[in-house]
Amino acid sequence: MASVKKIVQMMERVKDGPACTTADWDYKIVPGTVREMLKKYDLAKTYNPETPVNQDMELADRFFEAGLELAATIGLHCTDTETQIIFSKEEILEALRDAPSELVLGVGKDRRILKSRGVEDKVEPLYCTSLSIQIDEELYIPLVQGLVGRPNIDILQGPSIDTVFGIPAFADSPFETAAGLREAKLRAEALWRAGRPDMPQMCLSSSTTHFAFLSGYPMIHRPENPAIGIALQPAELKTNYSNFHKVLMVAGYGGILRSGVTSMIGGYSGPQEGTVIANIASDILQFALLGADISNSSMYDVRKNSACCRNALWAMSMSVQATSRNTHTILDKIINQSAGPCTKDILYTNMAGLVTTGVSGMELTTGPRSAGGAKRNHITPLEAYFSADVFKASAKLSLEEANELVLYGLTKYEDTVDNQPAGKSFYDCYDIDTLQPSDEWKRMDDEVREDLRNRGLSI
Amino acid sequence: MSELFKDLSQAIYDGDAEKAVELAKSGIDAGVKPNELIDNGGVDGLERLGTAFNEMEAFLPELMLGGEAMKAMLDYLMPFMAKDDSSSAGTIVVGTAQGDLHDIGLNLVATQLAVAGFKVVNLGTDITVKEYIAEAKKNDADIIGISSLMTSSAYYQEELLKRMIQEGIRDNYKVVVGGGPITPQWTKDIGADGYARTAVQAVDLCKRVMTEDLSEALIIE
Numbered sequence: 001m002a003s004v005k006k007i008v009q010m011m012e013r014v015k016d017g018p019a020c021t022t023a024d025w026d027y028k029i030v031p032g033t034v035r036e037m038l039k040k041y042d043l044a045k046t047y048n049p050e051t052p053v054n055q056d057m058e059l060a061d062r063f064f065e066a067g068l069e070l071a072a073t074i075g076l077h078c079t080d081t082e083t084q085i086i087f088s089k090e091e092i093l094e095a096l097r098d099a100p101s102e103l104v105l106g107v108g109k110d111r112r113i114l115k116s117r118g119v120e121d122k123v124e125p126l127y128c129t130s131l132s133i134q135i136d137e138e139l140y141i142p143l144v145q146g147l148v149g150r151p152n153i154d155i156l157q158g159p160s161i162d163t164v165f166g167i168p169a170f171a172d173s174p175f176e177t178a179a180g181l182r183e184a185k186l187r188a189e190a191l192w193r194a195g196r197p198d199m200p201q202m203c204l205s206s207s208t209t210h211f212a213f214l215s216g217y218p219m220i221h222r223p224e225n226p227a228i229g230i231a232l233q234p235a236e237l238k239t240n241y242s243n244f245h246k247v248l249m250v251a252g253y254g255g256i257l258r259s260g261v262t263s264m265i266g267g268y269s270g271p272q273e274g275t276v277i278a279n280i281a282s283d284i285l286q287f288a289l290l291g292a293d294i295s296n297s298s299m300y301d302v303r304k305n306s307a308c309c310r311n312a313l314w315a316m317s318m319s320v321q322a323t324s325r326n327t328h329t330i331l332d333k334i335i336n337q338s339a340g341p342c343t344k345d346i347l348y349t350n351m352a353g354l355v356t357t358g359v360s361g362m363e364l365t366t367g368p369r370s371a372g373g374a375k376r377n378h379i380t381p382l383e384a385y386f387s388a389d390v391f392k393a394s395a396k397l398s399l400e401e402a403n404e405l406v407l408y409g410l411t412k413y414e415d416t417v418d419n420q421p422a423g424k425s426f427y428d429c430y431d432i433d434t435l436q437p438s439d440e441w442k443r444m445d446d447e448v449r450e451d452l453r454n455r456g457l458s459i
Numbered sequence: 460m461s462e463l464f465k466d467l468s469q470a471i472y473d474g475d476a477e478k479a480v481e482l483a484k485s486g487i488d489a490g491v492k493p494n495e496l497i498d499n500g501g502v503d504g505l506e507r508l509g510t511a512f513n514e515m516e517a518f519l520p521e522l523m524l525g526g527e528a529m530k531a532m533l534d535y536l537m538p539f540m541a542k543d544d545s546s547s548a549g550t551i552v553v554g555t556a557q558g559d560l561h562d563i564g565l566n567l568v569a570t571q572l573a574v575a576g577f578k579v580v581n582l583g584t585d586i587t588v589k590e591y592i593a594e595a596k597k598n599d600a601d602i603i604g605i606s607s608l609m610t611s612s613a614y615y616q617e618e619l620l621k622r623m624i625q626e627g628i629r630d631n632y633k634v635v636v637g638g639g640p641i642t643p644q645w646t647k648d649i650g651a652d653g654y655a656r657t658a659v660q661a662v663d664l665c666k667r668v669m670t671e672d673l674s675e676a677l678i679i680e
Contacts, residue, residue, distance in 0.1 A: 026519075026520060026523065027474075027520045027523060027524055028520075030520070031518070031520040031521075134609075134610050134640060162609075162610040162611045162614075168611075168614045169611050169614075170557075170558075170611065170614050170615065170618075171556075171557060171558025171559065171609065171611040171612040171614075171615075172557050172558035172585070172612075173558075176558070176611060179611070206611070208558045208559070208609050208611045208612060209558050234560045235560075235562065235563075240560070242560075264519075264563060266512070266515065266518050266519060267518065267519045267563060268518070268519055268520055269518075270518040270520075271515055271518065274518075302519070302563060303512075303513065372639070373639070374639040374640055375640075376610070376640065
């Protein structure tokens with residue numbers, strides 16, 4: 001993690017960078033330069049639908065070179081100052097060398113080592129649950145207690161609340177500040193009840209802007225168990241002042257910084273090949289700009305609202321392989337999909353996404369993003385346990401085996417990937433008192449696990 | 460004349476605002492009605508762009524530039540449309556609610572509405588209730604569109620409607636809502652005029668709230 005001094009110096013560099021309007025950045029600079037890179041490195045139309053898990057390592061290395069050149073050519077754009085932050089290639093490479101290859105998280109029985117991985121790495125990756133899905137405030141403690149109820153859940157991010165003592169937590173207001181304080185208290189209570197008060201934590205989920213983060217982070221961070229601060233950039237290859245608030249907080253407290261943003265296939269960087277280049281650049285620029293410890297630059301197809309459609313799986317595998325083979329950095333990409341709890345769709349789509357990224361060398365993932373994160377209370381512990389088991393089992397697979405599994409998974413959901421069933425809420429498929437899934441939901445989980453075991457996945 | 464429409468369609472498709480205005484000017488000089496230039500040239504170009512987007516031949520920047528070119532052409536044609544006794548589909552101010560910085564969905568909606576002939580004032584992201592009202596007044600809007608990807612920002616949708624009632628201007632504008640966590644029930648609870656799930660559906664929604672006498676919120680999902 002960079003020092004406060006370095007961050008402040010970077011902020012000055014952001015403020016005084018060359019002027020560039022956001023419109024020029026979005027319509028000209030990003031798409032134009034990505035197109036140049038696609039041409040220069042002969043990467044256009046390299047997407048192979050038969051290998052959603054890429055098998056061509058020379059191609060992955062070429063993508064990395066293109067991503068590195070994109071990063072060193074255009075850098076990042078700040079939406080508040082409407083400036084560009086340019087980095088030299090040497091500067092970026094130095095930042096990548098300085099990035100941590102190993103992080104020690106948590107205390108005692110919940111201590112975990114988050115270690116850099118490579119393609120087909122046999123070291124198991126770590127699983128953080130869940131994404132910041134909105135839930136009812138009164139559900140927070142039982143749900144989180146359930147989510148961390150198994151040791152295969154390594155890190156807690158947890159859901160988000162949008163009320164404080166029943167009062168709406170208006171974003172960008174003191175109500176949001178109160179939500180940060182409230183979430184921190186609820187977290188501590190839930191972890192204590194689960195018997196895991198010292199487990200690693202990533203925070204803060206209820207932070208729509210920076211206010212909840214500023215209030216809640218200091219309550220969760222401890223010097224002996226540094227909290228992982230979530231600092232989401234506003235968009236691909238962009239930064240803003242709101243994010244710097246969070247970054248400064250993490251730097252000042254000596255925490256661990258996880259920074260990044262989602263790259264969208266079909267968005268500003270164009271087709272899947274262009275998005276891979278921009279995603280690689282996004283990942284490596286988190287280290288150059290902020291001295292991040294973990295980059296969290298995910299990907300999905302904006303047309304299908306999914307990371308688990310075939311082309312997005314290919315893009316994720318390519319991006320992770322490229323960065324894993326050429327750096328020792330720690331990556332966390334999220335599996336975006338829209339199926340919800342109590343459906344087999346969520347299990348098969350998460351399997352495809354997690355096998356793809358796990359075998360490609362990713363160190364950490366945060367999920368699940370049940371029901372696309374858009375349905376209130378649509379998250380349960382069962383899909384988190386399933387996802388953690390699958391992600392860890394990916395360490396036992398070869399690229400070829402992973403590809404076969406993913407192709408099989410696609411047969412289960414590909415036709416409906418852009419309109420998956422939202423499933424049931426925590427209330428409707430879990431017993432909140434015993435924290436056990438309904439028979440229906442448990443049976444689905446058992447059947448999919450058996451199906452995947454029969455196809456070679458060790459879960 | 461079909462050559463002019465074809466060139467105009469291509470200028471929009473290419474996102475070339477300057478050329479689109481130049482071609483529209485030559486059309487007006489030749490006596491072509493503004494709505495013919497819009498329908499046969501501009502809309503055709505944007506529809507082709509939409510198809511190309513779905514088929515991975517065009518991407519968000521091209522879509523946005525096409526929308527900008529269409530807007531430039533509409534701005535040029537507006538004075539002539541009054542003479543021609545034509546009118547745009549309506550004026551809408553759109554943005555994301557305070558605290559919400561997500562712009563891609565918003566930009567898709569704004570582009571789709573422009574394609575359909577609305578005059579779109581895209582306020583961008585993180586817009587306060589006061590700004591929505593001020594911009595609606597300033598632009599003599601028919602519709603206010605407020606989206607949010609997070610429930611903590613969605614609360615401002617309700618605040619906007621409350622504020623409009625307090626100021627006695629609720630009946631002056633239709634208010635439509637959208638965004639990932641927004642539901643039909645929320646739309647009805649806060650007293651909005653309508654909700655659509657996708658950018659394409661938002662066009663149908665806005666057209667209908669402009670023309671139909673609705674006794675309750677119109678939900679399109």
